[in-house]
Amino acid sequence: MSKAPRVTVVGAGVLGLTTALALADCGCDVTVCDPGGPNASSIAAGMIAPAFEAVLDESARPHLDLLMLARDLWPGLAQRAGIVLDRSGALAVGDETWLETVAAGFAALQIRPMSIGGDAARGLAPGLSEAFDEALLSREDWRVDAPTALSALTSAATAAGVTFQRRIVRERGDADVLVIATGAKEGLEAVAPELSHLSPIKGHIVRVAAQSAGATVRGEGVYAAPGSGLAFGATMEAGRSDVGIEDDKAMPLLAAGLRLFPGLRGAPVQMAAGVRATTPDGLPMVGASAAPGVLLAVGARRNGWLVAPLVATMVAACVTGRDAGPYAAALDPARFGA
Numbered sequence: 600m601s602k603a604p605r606v607t608v609v610g611a612g613v614l615g616l617t618t619a620l621a622l623a624d625c626g627c628d629v630t631v632c633d634p635g636g637p638n639a640s641s642i643a644a645g646m647i648a649p650a651f652e653a654v655l656d657e658s659a660r661p662h663l664d665l666l667m668l669a670r671d672l673w674p675g676l677a678q679r680a681g682i683v684l685d686r687s688g689a690l691a692v693g694d695e696t697w698l699e700t701v702a703a704g705f706a707a708l709q710i711r712p713m714s715i716g717g718d719a720a721r722g723l724a725p726g727l728s729e730a731f732d733e734a735l736l737s738r739e740d741w742r743v744d745a746p747t748a749l750s751a752l753t754s755a756a757t758a759a760g761v762t763f764q765r766r767i768v769r770e771r772g773d774a775d776v777l778v779i780a781t782g783a784k785e786g787l788e789a790v791a792p793e794l795s796h797l798s799p800i801k802g803h804i805v806r807v808a809a810q811s812a813g814a815t816v817r818g819e820g821v822y823a824a825p826g827s828g829l830a831f832g833a834t835m836e837a838g839r840s841d842v843g844i845e846d847d848k849a850m851p852l853l854a855a856g857l858r859l860f861p862g863l864r865g866a867p868v869q870m871a872a873g874v875r876a877t878t879p880d881g882l883p884m885v886g887a888s889a890a891p892g893v894l895l896a897v898g899a900r901r902n903g904w905l906v907a908p909l910v911a912t913m914v915a916a917c918v919t920g921r922d923a924g925p926y927a928a929a930l931d932p933a934r935f936g937a
């Protein structure tokens with residue numbers, strides 16, 4: 600019997616952890632290296648949201664099929680790692696013109712949201728403002744609590760035999776395969792030149808202390824995602840890679856969130872910022888680098904939680920010599936050239 604490949608995964612965000620678990624499940628000898636501390640995955644809202652992302656985000660719109668496939672891998676991952684997957688769905692609320700735009704977006708994608716009344720919406724999203732007397736409900740979008748899910752992934756990976764090292768990786772090393780899942784952090788471009796195609800997008804998010812459960816709410820320019828408190832997100836600040844909190848970015852988010860949930864005015868608030876990594880076409884880079892024995896799992900933009908199981912499955916297929924599936928070419932790191 601040939602020896603299990605030794606794989607080093609650089610990065611313990613959602614892409615690194617999910618990939619490490621998939622590789623361990625395929626019999627690889629996996630080490631995850633990360634210095635620790637907050638990352639984009641830990642501050643994210645945890646929405647698994649193919650439908651609303653395709654409707655509301657231009658760069659996601661052409662990729663609904665890929666996003667749906669990724670979402671459909673979530674029940675298996677949730678069961679494998681012991682993650683609670685909330686399937687309450689997501690609601691759009693707002694003025695008539697904006698709701699019409701959202702409805703047209705759904706129609707263009709041939710997804711049928713349900714039109715519901717304000718009281719029904721408040722039943723699904725307790726605390727939602729009395730100002731809304733109608734809403735659009737889609738059950739296509741799901742959610743996890745990001746910090747809890749990261750812990751569950753770490754525990755599942757550890758139980759599967761993955762070892763963890765708290766350190767920064769600066770070079771290729773001697774593992775049979777190096778998987779780079781470093782999010783928006785720079786530093787390994789000399790190891791994998793494709794990383795120079797990534798650029799950062801800073802995102803502020805505001806968490807209000809509240810008992811929260813039920814559906815995610817999408818308003819114009821803001822969402823409110825239950826979980827650990829209610830998260831109002833998120834700004835998209837292209838080209839920014841710092842994580843400093845700026846009042847002029849965070850306070851408008853808080854104000855917009857409180858218009859959705861006015862009863863939370865005065866509740867304790869926690870502000871955070873993280874950095875997403877994006878490629879020029881908004882899709883991740885997944886698969887072989889030009890550098891021998893190096894694979895990439897980076898560039899998931901604002902949908903890293905959503906696409907994580909797809910990325911993990913594809914990387915595991917590459918390492919074990921299996922077919923990486925229908926999106927291998929679309930996500931090939933070579934697509935942007937040298």
Ligand SMILES: Cc1cc2nc3c(=O)[nH]c(=O)nc-3n(C[C@H](O)[C@H](O)[C@H](O)COP(=O)(O)OP(=O)(O)OC[C@H]3O[C@@H](n4cnc5c(N)ncnc54)[C@H](O)[C@@H]3O)c2cc1C
Nearest residue numbers: 610612613614640644645646768782802873902903904905
């Ligand atoms: C405010 C906000 C809200 C979001 N909400 C959602 C959402 O609701 N749904 C969704 O799907 N996505 C969401 N996202 C996007 C999502 O968070 C990211 O796409 C995803 O977390 C990226 O995961 P990652 O593993 O690639 O990177 P990260 O989570 O950033 O992890 C990268 C890790 O690599 C480590 N690292 C970097 N360099 C090195 C090195 N040289 N050596 C060792 N370790 C290294 C870092 O320490 C870090 O832990 C949100 C993002 C933000 C900012």
